[in-house]
Every structure is written in structure tokens, then in C-alpha cells.
Amino acid sequence: MSNKLRWGVVATGGIADTVTGDLRLLPDVEVLAVSSRALPKAEAFAAKHEIPRAYGDYTELLADPDVDVVYVATPHVQHHAVARAALAAGKHVLCEKPATLTVPDLQDLVDLSRERGLFFMEAIWTRFNPLVARLREVIAAGDIGEVRSLRADFGFTLDHDPEHRLWNKALGGGSLFDLGIYPVSYAHLLFGEPETVTAHGSLVGGVDAEVGLLLGYPGGVHALLGSSLVSPLKSGVVVYGSRGLVEVPDGLYNPTRMIVNGVGHTYEPEGVGYVPQLREVVDRVRAGDVESPLMSHAESLAILRTLTKAAGQVGLTYDDVTVG
Structure with a gap:
């Protein structure tokens, strides 16, 4: 892990645009990569936010060895598949709420994050x-x-x-x-x-x-x-x-x-x-934690x-x- 925590953003919709703007305010973060199913959208998003790498598929972003943390901002129905693939690829994950649409899918992500020793959190910024x-x-x-x-x-x-x-x-x-x-x-x-x-x-x-x-x-x-x-x-x-x-x-x-x-x-x-939510992710990842006590796995499941x-x-x- 470099001095800066390197993030990849999956999806280029409105919430991804807003959160990425705040993410760039953190001095110890680099937004390194973004992916979209349409490469031109990823390239336009990357140009707007000065992101050096743009991918036309999230699997390409997950294969990037320089990405430390993945922010999942796809439609809800895709959260489980993308977050699971990110954890399986060895990435820490911040996933937009609801992290999944079913309890078994969420339990699956929690189990995998704990098994791999990777941070995973549902993004309830409140x-x-x-x-x-x-x-x-x-x-x-x-x-x-x-x-x-x-x-x-x-x-x-x-x-x-x-x-x-x-x-x-x-x-x-x-x-x-x-x-x-x-x-x-x-x-x-x-x-x-x-x-x-x-x-x-x-x-x-x-x-x-x-x-x-x-x-x-x-x-x-x-x-x-x-x-x-x-x-x-x-x-x-x-x-x-x-x-x-x-x-x-x-x-x-x-x-x-x-x-x-x-x-x-x-x-x-x-x-x-x-920003407070994003700082929490950075701090917990650097501390080696798999969850945040302010938005724990148990709380997301409940x-x-x-x-x-x-x-x-x-x-x-x-x-x-x-x-x-």
C-alpha cells in the first residue's frame, strides 16, 4: 500500500460523481481508477475528476493491482456481485446502501470480508x-x-x-x-x-x-x-x-x-x-480493521x-x- 490509499470507483452515475468529488478532498487519498460499462462514460468521468485510469468493465478495474479500495456505486441490484468480486480480488470495499437486497447476500459479503481480512462497509453516510x-x-x-x-x-x-x-x-x-x-x-x-x-x-x-x-x-x-x-x-x-x-x-x-x-x-x-464517512474508511483500512463500529456488519444486517x-x-x- 502506497502512502496514499488508492481508490477505484465502479459506476459513473450521480452518486458516484458526488462522492468522488468529496473523496478528492482527502489529502491521503488518490482516486486512481474508474469503470463503466461504456468506456466513453468512464473516460469522461475520469477527465472531470482527474482520474488517471478509465476502464470499460469493472472486472478490469478489479484486476488493477494498484487499487486498494473499491467504491461500489452501481444500481442496487448489482451491489452484491460487484462487491463480492472486489473482495475476492483482495480489495477493501465501501458499497452504497443498501449493500444488498437480501439478507443472505449481505451475510455472504460479511463472511467473505472477514475470511479475507478486508474492510467492508455499507455506505450509510448519515x-x-x-x-x-x-x-x-x-x-x-x-x-x-x-x-x-x-x-x-x-x-x-x-x-x-x-x-x-x-x-x-x-x-x-x-x-x-x-x-x-x-x-x-x-x-x-x-x-x-x-x-x-x-x-x-x-x-x-x-x-x-x-x-x-x-x-x-x-x-x-x-x-x-x-x-x-x-x-x-x-x-x-x-x-x-x-x-x-x-x-x-x-x-x-x-x-x-x-x-x-x-x-x-x-x-x-x-x-x-x-467526507466524515470517507475518512472513517481510510482510518479503518490503515488500522487493519474489517468493519467500522459506527456502521458495523451486524448493524447493516439488522x-x-x-x-x-x-x-x-x-x-x-x-x-x-x-x-x-
Whole structure:
């Protein structure tokens, strides 16, 4: 491994473009390579981000001996195959959320990363936001008393287009796994894996257009969560305690403002906001760790189990989806 940790980016879509911009802000990182199924797209992406190597297939990028870490930014349905191939090639992996669409596939990646001694993490960037860390501190300190409930939603209106990745089942579309993972992640962060999962929603073209969830915990503690592609849900969080509340009024995925019992706290992100997550990957890889305690393998598996239970109750399953 060189002085700089050398990254390869698989895919050239919007999220890859945004994260790569933040990745280039880290002084001890070199974005060495990018791949796309269309070589001209990889070359254009490489030119934009000053990346020296462009490949027309991700297998060529994985065969590059100089790549240390692979960032997987393909559509959801391809995550397992690409991440598995990267780990098998001896690369550390940061994989966009959801890391896989089924629990067995995620367990397979976890097992392989541990077997090979390679770092693997699902990219739920919210977990590394300083205000989210502050939220946990506030609750642990008892500033709002005993926490009783959580409300969290993330949704927007998106015209139905069967070719759009969020409406296309073949690409792992739907609101729950793409948007709902954020509210569910907050519930897991504060309360852990729920005892009960109750979900109600609607399907359009085989994918969920909207889902409402009630997660139940011991003693009546609960979380009410929502995701939608057909309603402009407020993308915020409210945590209610016996003596007060904490509110993330907007942007729950990357909060810049939080209100604790009427007192405001702010955060000005470096870059777009992915830098804390990317720094965590670099630090853990250099330390020889296979996972991050802030977004552990066990946590990813628990969140996916909750999502899978909710999906099943609204009639959504990805078991019949295969990579083309």
C-alpha cells in the first residue's frame, strides 16, 4: 500500500460523481481508477475528476493491482456481485446502501470480508455526520429524559417512469430500500433491532411507491417511519423523550441543523457531506480493521432484516430479480 490509499470507483452515475468529488478532498487519498460499462462514460468521468485510469468493465478495474479500495456505486441490484468480486480480488470495499437486497447476500459479503481480512462497509453516510453523533450524546446524557418514540420520514414526488431506477424493479427500485433505509437507520441507531415490524404501503409496477412502518420495542417504545415516491414527506426526524425532544427539521440523511429542547445546533459540512464517512474508511483500512463500529456488519444486517420484513408485508420482494 502506497502512502496514499488508492481508490477505484465502479459506476459513473450521480452518486458516484458526488462522492468522488468529496473523496478528492482527502489529502491521503488518490482516486486512481474508474469503470463503466461504456468506456466513453468512464473516460469522461475520469477527465472531470482527474482520474488517471478509465476502464470499460469493472472486472478490469478489479484486476488493477494498484487499487486498494473499491467504491461500489452501481444500481442496487448489482451491489452484491460487484462487491463480492472486489473482495475476492483482495480489495477493501465501501458499497452504497443498501449493500444488498437480501439478507443472505449481505451475510455472504460479511463472511467473505472477514475470511479475507478486508474492510467492508455499507455506505450509510448519515452515521458519520457530527450532528448524528451529537444526537446520541444528548440522549445518552438524559437531556430529554427517557426516550419514548421516534418519528422519521423521507419522501418526494417522482413521476412514474418504468425506466427510472427508483421505479424499475430490475434495478432494485422502490422507496423503502432507497429512502426508507434512512428512517429505519435512525430507529436502529437509537433503539436497536425492533421486536415487531408492521408495514402498510402501495405497489406500482412491482415496486413500493410508499411505505409506512411501525417498529415496536419493549415497554411501548416505538418508531413511526415513512418513505414515499408519491408524496413530499418531510425529510426530518423528531425524537420524543419524557422531558423534551430533539428535532432534525430537514435533511435527515445529512443534517446541518438540530434543535435540542429549543436550542439550535449547526454543522457546516466539508464538501457535500461524505467526507466524515470517507475518512472513517481510510482510518479503518490503515488500522487493519474489517468493519467500522459506527456502521458495523451486524448493524447493516439488522437494518436489512427490518427492511425485508417490512417489504414482505407490502408485497415487495427482490428474490426474483437477477442481474442482467
